[in-house]
Amino acid sequence: MKKGLKFDFTLIAILLIPIGVAINVVISQLVQVLRIPLYLDAIGTMLVAMIAGPWVGLVTGGLTNVIKSIFSPTELPFAIVSMVIGLTVGYFSIKKMFTSVGKTIIAGVILTFIVIIVSTPISVILFGGSTGDSSSAVRAIFLASGQGIWKSVFSSNLLIESIDKILSLLITYTIVKKMSDRYLSKHNYGQNFLDS
Amino acid sequence: MSFIQLKNVSYKYPIGKGDVLKGINVKIEKGGFYALIGANGSGKTTFCNVLRGFVPHFYKGDLRGDVLIDGKDIREWEMGELAQKIGFVFQNPFTQISGVKETVFEEIAFGLENLGVDVDIIIQKVEEVIGLLGIDYLRDKNPQELSGGQKQRVALASIIVMEPEILVIDEPTSQLDPRGTEEIFKIIELMKLKGKTIILAEHKIELIAEKAEQILVFQDGEVVMQGTTEEILTDPQVLEYGAALPQYALLGLEMKKRNWEVGQIPLTEQQAITTVKGLSHPKGEQVCHS
Amino acid sequence: MKEKSNNLLLDLYPSTKFLITLFIIITVFIVKGYLYGYLMVPLCLLLALYAKVFKELLGLLIKTLLVLITFIFLIQSFFYPGDTILWSWSFLSLRQEGIDFSLLLTSRIGAIGSALLLFFRITSVKDIVYSLEQLGLPSKVTYVVLSTLTIIPEMKKLSMTIMDAQKTRGVETEGNLRVRAKAFLPTLTPLILTSVASTEERAITLEARAFTAPVKKTSLYRIEKTKKDTVVRILLLLLLIVIIVWRVAL
Numbered sequence: 088m089k090k091g092l093k094f095d096f097t098l099i100a101i102l103l104i105p106i107g108v109a110i111n112v113v114i115s116q117l118v119q120v121l122r123i124p125l126y127l128d129a130i131g132t133m134l135v136a137m138i139a140g141p142w143v144g145l146v147t148g149g150l151t152n153v154i155k156s157i158f159s160p161t162e163l164p165f166a167i168v169s170m171v172i173g174l175t176v177g178y179f180s181i182k183k184m185f186t187s188v189g190k191t192i193i194a195g196v197i198l199t200f201i202v203i204i205v206s207t208p209i210s211v212i213l214f215g216g217s218t219g220d221s222s223s224a225v226r227a228i229f230l231a232s233g234q235g236i237w238k239s240v241f242s243s244n245l246l247i248e249s250i251d252k253i254l255s256l257l258i259t260y261t262i263v264k265k266m267s268d269r270y271l272s273k274h275n276y277g278q279n280f281l282d283s
Numbered sequence: 284m285s286f287i288q289l290k291n292v293s294y295k296y297p298i299g300k301g302d303v304l305k306g307i308n309v310k311i312e313k314g315g316f317y318a319l320i321g322a323n324g325s326g327k328t329t330f331c332n333v334l335r336g337f338v339p340h341f342y343k344g345d346l347r348g349d350v351l352i353d354g355k356d357i358r359e360w361e362m363g364e365l366a367q368k369i370g371f372v373f374q375n376p377f378t379q380i381s382g383v384k385e386t387v388f389e390e391i392a393f394g395l396e397n398l399g400v401d402v403d404i405i406i407q408k409v410e411e412v413i414g415l416l417g418i419d420y421l422r423d424k425n426p427q428e429l430s431g432g433q434k435q436r437v438a439l440a441s442i443i444v445m446e447p448e449i450l451v452i453d454e455p456t457s458q459l460d461p462r463g464t465e466e467i468f469k470i471i472e473l474m475k476l477k478g479k480t481i482i483l484a485e486h487k488i489e490l491i492a493e494k495a496e497q498i499l500v501f502q503d504g505e506v507v508m509q510g511t512t513e514e515i516l517t518d519p520q521v522l523e524y525g526a527a528l529p530q531y532a533l534l535g536l537e538m539k540k541r542n543w544e545v546g547q548i549p550l551t552e553q554q555a556i557t558t559v560k561g562l563s564h565p566k567g568e569q570v571c572h573s
Numbered sequence: 574m575k576e577k578s579n580n581l582l583l584d585l586y587p588s589t590k591f592l593i594t595l596f597i598i599i600t601v602f603i604v605k606g607y608l609y610g611y612l613m614v615p616l617c618l619l620l621a622l623y624a625k626v627f628k629e630l631l632g633l634l635i636k637t638l639l640v641l642i643t644f645i646f647l648i649q650s651f652f653y654p655g656d657t658i659l660w661s662w663s664f665l666s667l668r669q670e671g672i673d674f675s676l677l678l679t680s681r682i683g684a685i686g687s688a689l690l691l692f693f694r695i696t697s698v699k700d701i702v703y704s705l706e707q708l709g710l711p712s713k714v715t716y717v718v719l720s721t722l723t724i725i726p727e728m729k730k731l732s733m734t735i736m737d738a739q740k741t742r743g744v745e746t747e748g749n750l751r752v753r754a755k756a757f758l759p760t761l762t763p764l765i766l767t768s769v770a771s772t773e774e775r776a777i778t779l780e781a782r783a784f785t786a787p788v789k790k791t792s793l794y795r796i797e798k799t800k801k802d803t804v805v806r807i808l809l810l811l812l813l814i815v816i817i818v819w820r821v822a823l
Contacts, residue, residue, distance in 0.1 A: 217644035363786025378774035
């Protein structure tokens with residue numbers, strides 16, 4: 088399986104990166120327009136990671152936050168979280184974790200924990216546990232109930248992230264399954280999603 | 284030896300059942316204008332991709348037989364080398380722009396930048412192509428904001444600027460209106476006059492009858508007929524292979540069927556008029572004017 | 574060739590502009606107290622005024638940082654551990670330690686946030702990637718970044734078109750959460766599938782344009798360093814030395 092970065096970054100995989108980033112950004116807006124109380128903004132990263140592997144997924148995640156930080160610099164430190172999502176989902180894809188709905192949910196649970204372990208320190212150390220969105224309110228409730236800042240951030244993250252990441256993976260899985268075999272076969276990690 | 288030669292070429296995509304090209308034997312001479320005709324899915328596009336080296340370099344799959352470009356097998360060509368040897372233009376105008384350039388001028392320059400040509404020479408060559416194709420009014424426009432026809436002309440310009448000897452053009456007008464189509468054909472003719480070898484897959488049979496010199500008829504992945512435009516486009520056999528004939532040839536064939544003395548079957552409007560004028564029709568029948 | 578705007582700040586080379594931002598980020602951790610950090614916000618605004626991007630920067634500062642800073646104050650002032658209780662109501666206690674911590678944290682966030690926002694207001698992404706390419710970044714990276722910037726607005730437009738089409742076919746986009754959530758997938762799926770499928774033809778386009786040719790590329794677009802860049806760089810370095818010396822001496 089170890090074929091090096093050059094093997095992963097084929098031309099068509101490279102061309103998928105801008106698409107993945109744009110999907111992430113457009114979903115952030117779509118979620119606002121439809122007033123859906125979730126982020127779902129890593130679906131592009133997950134999609135790229137699933138069919139083009141962990142390293143291309145990592146780049147997609149990182150670039151998403153760099154692009155977002157042009158208008159919102161507080162997104163920049165969380166680039167690490169996005170990169171970890173790309174890496175993890177890509178790795179899961181290699182390990183054939185996305186072959187059924189059940190396995191995808193399990194992958195979502197593991198991903199949630201990884202995401203929280205990476206994002207909680209960033210959120211607490213750099214921003215004192217606040218992010219300036221709805222999750223800050225949830226955190227305030229945990230804090231008011233007498234828990235420390237680390238525990239509050241961790242717990243509020245667990246609540247929101249688990250729903251968000253599991254749902255995101257399921258949506259991505261559904262969409263990848265809809266791609267044509269001919270297209271999937273052009274990507275290094277697409278063969279796990281072929282119908283036949 | 285021919286400029287391009289395919290010997291017993293068969294090809295199968297990595298996913299999919301059976302060969303999409305079956306035992307193709309074709310010779311293409313330098314400076315010729317070859318048209319590929321046949322029903323959708325008959326193998327024209329795959330054939331174009333083989334000539335340009337996208338099969339097997341990009342599409343992978345299983346390519347058998349010999350594909351010789353200028354005597355060298357396609358599998359031995361580098362993609363960069365091929366880009367300079369064979370220009371490739373396809374149907375969709377929207378995916379044929381680089382997507383990173385802000386003006387048409389820069390867009391046309393992209394290929395030469397990739398080849399590492401000196402900036403001064405790039406500017407000179409781009410100017411030349413813009414003048415040649417008469418698209419000066421587009422030069423400062425954003426390529427994203429052009430119409431389909433304009434995009435397609437810019438796509439052609441972007442390939443022509445790299446001065447390939449061979450142009451492989453796959454249904455360039457299928458998404459264009461009649462005016463856009465005409466503009467594209469004007470450019471193709473211009474390239475023919477410049478001595479380029481042209482291989483064009485196209486459905487607009489009237490235009491092919493007027494411009495092409497040689498025709499290859501495709502059916503189910505095979506080249507079922509090949510010959511000069513006059514031979515092929517006057518042969519009713521073409522219809523049985525699922526390809527079309529020009530309406531003027533159909534008229535001529537219909538007249539011949541009724542035992543009228545048509546002589547040469549007409550291909551173009553001009554020839555049809557001549558044929559009808561010189562017609563010595565049998566007694567008692569009226570010539571129908573269509 | 575990039576046209577000159579005759580604005581000292583705007584005409585600087587991208588890396589010089591970034592050094593200004595980096596200078597602010599570094600010094601905000603060197604200088605003690607929150608006042609310096611807070612001063613950086615109006616300084617950035619002043620620079621923005623000179624570069625004629627004041628309104629944009631102010632708008633973004635309010636949009637991205639104000640809510641965050643308010644939340645930090647609210648949460649830290651009441652929940653940061655400490656003994657100096659200033660005011661108390663029910664289970665909530667306002668503590669001096671929390672306020673001090675908030676001031677320090679928000680001053681840094683404010684300074685770094687403003688510096689980064691300013692950098693992106695006065696430097697085009699195109700210039701950033703081209704200067705990085707000159708430093709040896711592969712041209713594929715340049716392509717990916719620039720292509721992303723073109724694709725985002727295109728995809729936004731496409732998403733709105735698809736949503737409108739869904740509406741005419743009876744998919745509701747207004748109403749309760751369930752109704753709105755149901756509109757999400759029918760909009761997203763075609764958007765993603767169309768965009769992803771286009772990569773295949775894009776790859777062919779790039780191959781046809783010798784994108785993968787193994788030669789060193791040239792570029793019509795050029796940005797060059799001037800004497801002003803050198804002057805600004807030296808000034809920044811001197812200023813940094815002064816601040817470090819002053820900090821160590823105190």
